[in-house]
Amino acid sequence: MIQRRQLELWVGVFVAAGLLALAMLAFRVGNLAAGAVTNGYRVEAEFNDIGGLKVRAPVTLAGVRIGRVSSISIDPSNYEAVVTMELDGRYNNIPVDTSASILTAGLLGEQYIGLDPGGSSQYLKNGGRIQVTQSALVLEKIISQFLFNVASKPGAEKKQ
Amino acid sequence: MNSLRRLGQYVLDSVEGLGRASLFFLEVASGARKLIRRFDLVVQQVFAVGVLTLLIILVSGLFVGMVLGLQGYNTLSKFGAADSLGLLVALSLVRELGPVVTALLFAGRAGSALTAEIGLMKATEQLAGMEMMAVNPIERVIAPRLVAGIISMPLLAALFSAIGVLGGQLVGVGLLGVDSGAFWSQMQSGVSFHEDVLNGVIKSLVFGVVVTWIAVFQGYESVPTSEGVSRATNRTVVYSSLAVLALDFVMTALMFK
Secondary structure, X not given: OOOHHHHHHHHHHHXXXXXXXXXXXXXXXXXXXHHOOOOOEEEEEEEOOOOOOOOOOEEEEOOEEEEEEEEEEEEOOOOEEEEEEEEOOOOOOOEOOOEEEEEEOOOOOOEEEEEEOOOOOOEOOOOEEEOEEEOOOOHHHHHHHXXXXXXXXXXXXXXX | OHHHHHHHHHHHHHHHHHHHHHHHHHHHHHHHHHHHOOHHHHXXXXXXXXXXXXXXXXXXXXXXXXXXXXXXXXXXXXXXXXXXXXXXXXXXXXXXXXXXXXXXXXXXXXXXXXXXXXXXXXXXXXXXXXXXXXXXXXXXXXXXXXHHHHHHHHHXXXXXXXXXXXXXXXXXXXHOOOOHHHHHXXXXXXXXHHHHHXXXXXXXXXXXXHHHHHHHHHHHHOOOOHHHHHHHHHHHHHHHHHHHHHHHHHHHHHXXX
């Protein structure tokens, strides 16, 4: 029969190891650490078309991740998509005339918001709004535009 | 005519068994409330069902992770997506293989042991002896085992997944030359804590309840002979494996849309 103290020690080791594994799954494997924004602030931007942008998508500045999309809704007055982003509080000197565009990582990858800083000396504050936006490029629209252009060329008609 | 009657008898027996199992579960659950004062009983059982299952879980987790690394690399490299190997290994482990394989191994290692132990207690009239001494065997014997199983299963599943990811990294980064940074960063951007990790934990909690419940019920209901105990042990492993696989399908369909 195993000693009582030793048994309790083993159970303690087991439970601690299990919780440690769970913590590893949460922080090392999962995105719990990456998703947290410390003392962040929120800014809004309106887009004509957000494409496949999703909540929790990254917001980057010069390619560096500085926040994430916290909510997406529709503005009922002009039918535009309102994207609310939560930006890291460390980057609180982003000019008000910054432009936001929806970009795609790779050809078919995830969509994210890229910020392009302007030259104003006034900075975006909590609840501020980014005025200049560029909508997502929707692949089907580009392809149909391309096909339309090809078909309307005079050379194409002659061949038919 | 006779076969119809046998079918009816079989159905009635199954329904009756389910009913008895449910009543038994309620009885154990109400007995478990008194365990707060006797938590040492639970600790003892966590040792028996959790710590003693640790080795098989860790070794299988490591090898499952390594195999996932090998197979995933072979397929992904055809599409030039070998960098996503970490994501593939982590998602398969956290969502499915971790909870399910742990539950199957748990049923084979700890569930069968629980059934055999309780069945033998019944066969040697220890349970009846307890009742004679005004000790409720459900509170003293069954409830600590059920609670210990429910505590152990999520911890074992988490350990399985964690060591599996490490095994996948060992093969993918160490052996096959996937970039270590891409391996982890793809994993972190693709695995969501709330949707993947937490749902895996919920799955393993459910499996913990079901497997331990089947094990203690089969032990408690076993025919008190050596043959009866062996058949009960057999049924524990078969029923809990089937229940785990069926429940896994249902939960996956509900969780990951």
